[in-house]
Amino acid sequence: MHEVLVEWLPNLMKRLPEFWKAAGDTVLMEVWAGAICFVLGMIFGIILTVTKPGGIMENRPVYQTLDKIINLFRSIPFIILLTALMPLSRFIMGTAIYVRGVIVPLVFGATPFFSRQVESALAQTDKGLIEAALSMGSSPFEIIFRVYLRESVAPLTRATTITAISLLGLTAMAGAVGAGGLGDFAIRYGHDRNMIDITWVTVIVLVLAVSIVQWLGDKIARKNTH
Amino acid sequence: MIELEHVSKRFTLDDKTVTAVDDVSLKIFDGEIFGIIGFSGAGKSTLVRCINLLERPDVGNVKINNIEFTSLKPKDLYNARKKIGMIFQQFNLMPSRTVFQNVAYPLKGMSKDAISKKVRELLNLVEIGDKENAYPSELSGGQKQRVAIARALANEPDILLCDEATSALDPQTTYSILKLLKELNKKLSLTIVVITHEMEVVKTICTRAAVMDAGRIVETGDVFNIFSRPQHQMTKNFVRSTSHLSKLDDLMRENSPMVELKPGEMLVKLTYGQLDVSEPLISIAARQFNIDLNIVLADVEIVAGALIGGTVLILSGEAAKIHEAVNYFKSKGVRVDVIKSEIEDAIYKEEEVYAETEVRL
Structure with missing residues (x-):
């Protein structure tokens, strides 16, 4: 088995420890940035939903401000965001490189996207349910947790899946500023040194990762659809 | 409250x-x-x-x-x-x-x-x-x-x-x-x-x-x-829209043979309130005034526990007798609307009433 692998993937097998380290870095970036982005995106998505005109806590200034900020960050290409946020990253994390250094730009890159996804997931909640909950004496906070979130598990899962997958794409780009990870690994060896086997294996690993996330997301969403 | x-x-x-x-x-x-x-x-x-x-x-x-x-x-x-x-x-x-x-x-x-x-x-x-x-x-x-x-x-x-x-x-x-x-x-x-x-x-x-x-x-x-x-026009429209008597409007609009009158005949709508329904008004009128009463439409039902409804009739006979019959119905608390009349007598102003039934539902 080992001989076959060495024959087919000569470059990769010589750099296995480095490959595992890169894969681990990708997982670290995905999990850390993903977790922070999930929490922030949920909060922003909920705020957008309840403060928008006709929402249960309608508030024009809050909605307009948040809406504009999200649009602003959504329109900045991620590669520019990566470099532009370096000072902020140094301030918050103490460094602008390695995994620690790219968590901030990853969060800034993915949160606005996820917030919009959450907003549109919650917008699918039937207005009649909100009205029924209000008629039963639910407070706005109860409605957020017991109606909006509870009734939107399936669309929220789908939104999370999409964001997790696009975040994986961003982590590959983050390699460009010295974050490490699989993207960086593939570029440094696969592209710069023309080691085709490394490119292929990286691609296959990423495809597998995406498939697993998608499969899991679909399963959870289906289980919560009645 | x-x-x-x-x-x-x-x-x-x-x-x-x-x-x-x-x-x-x-x-x-x-x-x-x-x-x-x-x-x-x-x-x-x-x-x-x-x-x-x-x-x-x-x-x-x-x-x-x-x-x-x-x-x-x-x-x-x-x-x-x-x-x-x-x-x-x-x-x-x-x-x-x-x-x-x-x-x-x-x-x-x-x-x-x-x-x-x-x-x-x-x-x-x-x-x-x-x-x-x-x-x-x-x-x-x-x-x-x-x-x-x-x-x-x-x-x-x-x-x-x-x-x-x-x-x-x-x-x-x-x-x-x-x-x-x-x-x-x-x-x-x-x-x-x-x-x-x-x-x-x-x-x-x-x-x-x-x-x-x-x-x-x-x-x-x-x-x-x-x-x-019903007092208000909107209410009348509503009431009419649920009664079978509303078919009268269609019949009138289509000039149906069912509501075609010969000279000396009159088409009326009787609307009953409360207790009158139990009295055999129509047969009493026929016997007492010696006129013919031809039922075109009838609809009687129970609302809030009491009877309510109406009939659409063609009355034919002597003009004076028809007039008496109409008065008899009125005396019994029945509302009488003349829809159409082929009687020479000008007592009944049909246009006015007809205009009301024309209201589209």
Whole structure:
């Protein structure tokens, strides 16, 4: 088995420890940035939903401000965001490189996207349910947790899946500023040194990762659809 | 008691202001089933939402059991709403919760056992106890509305608001839901406010009703009076739209041979109120005045526990005798509308009456 692998993937097998380290870095970036982005995106998505005109806590200034900020960050290409946020990253994390250094730009890159996804997931909640909950004496906070979130598990899962997958794409780009990870690994060896086997294996690993996330997301969403 | 005092509500959409509710004052007494009827767009749904402040009126006061709703603090309002149940045309059950969980939604702060007991009791009350583990998507419309009623009653409210609650249901299911509402009204001495565009609904369960048109209440009264002696044009249209006698309009429009008159004949509509129905008026008239009475249409039914209805007849015979017969009907409290007349006698101004029947439904 080992001989076959060495024959087919000569470059990769010589750099296995480095490959595992890169894969681990990708997982670290995905999990850390993903977790922070999930929490922030949920909060922003909920705020957008309840403060928008006709929402249960309608508030024009809050909605307009948040809406504009999200649009602003959504329109900045991620590669520019990566470099532009370096000072902020140094301030918050103490460094602008390695995994620690790219968590901030990853969060800034993915949160606005996820917030919009959450907003549109919650917008699918039937207005009649909100009205029924209000008629039963639910407070706005109860409605957020017991109606909006509870009734939107399936669309929220789908939104999370999409964001997790696009975040994986961003982590590959983050390699460009010295974050490490699989993207960086593939570029440094696969592209710069023309080691085709490394490119292929990286691609296959990423495809597998995406498939697993998608499969899991679909399963959870289906289980919560009645 | 629900008291609305000079309630108005406007909506602004694209610079256009629509007055959905226009200076409505209304009293709904404890234990009654009160109907608010009107065509779509009349403002009924907005009006009923002004009762539990799902819509806050721009002007006016809402008082329920002597509590001024319009000046309650948010927290007190949430608690007050728990005593006003509401059901909807689209049922509005939470799709990700089972029937049991839906009914348990408003029951918070109780022990698990107490909740289970209460939910089962409610589900049995609305006769759907066997469906507690089903999801709403597995239920029929009528079953969904029963679950919605159980949920609305969870906090033992004094008032139940029904916003077009039967409009999405077929006639048979509508009837079974109305029957249930009537039972609940008796059993729980529940005040029920029914919003509908279906006259049938009002006829079947309401004791009093208000007729709404363009945001205003144009007529209020006992359902029986509204049906037997509608005053406002809108009410007349409604009453006519549900009566078989409305076919008369079609017959007239089509110049049907059924309403064609020979010289000396007269087409009249008799509208009965209350007790007159039991008397054999027509056969008495035929014998007493020696005239022929040909029944074109007839419709008699029970409204709010009393008989109501009318007949459309062609009278033929001597002009003076016909005149006497008409007076006889009037003396018995029957309203007589002359639809068309081929009698030389000019006593009957047919144009005037005919103009009224021309109103399109």
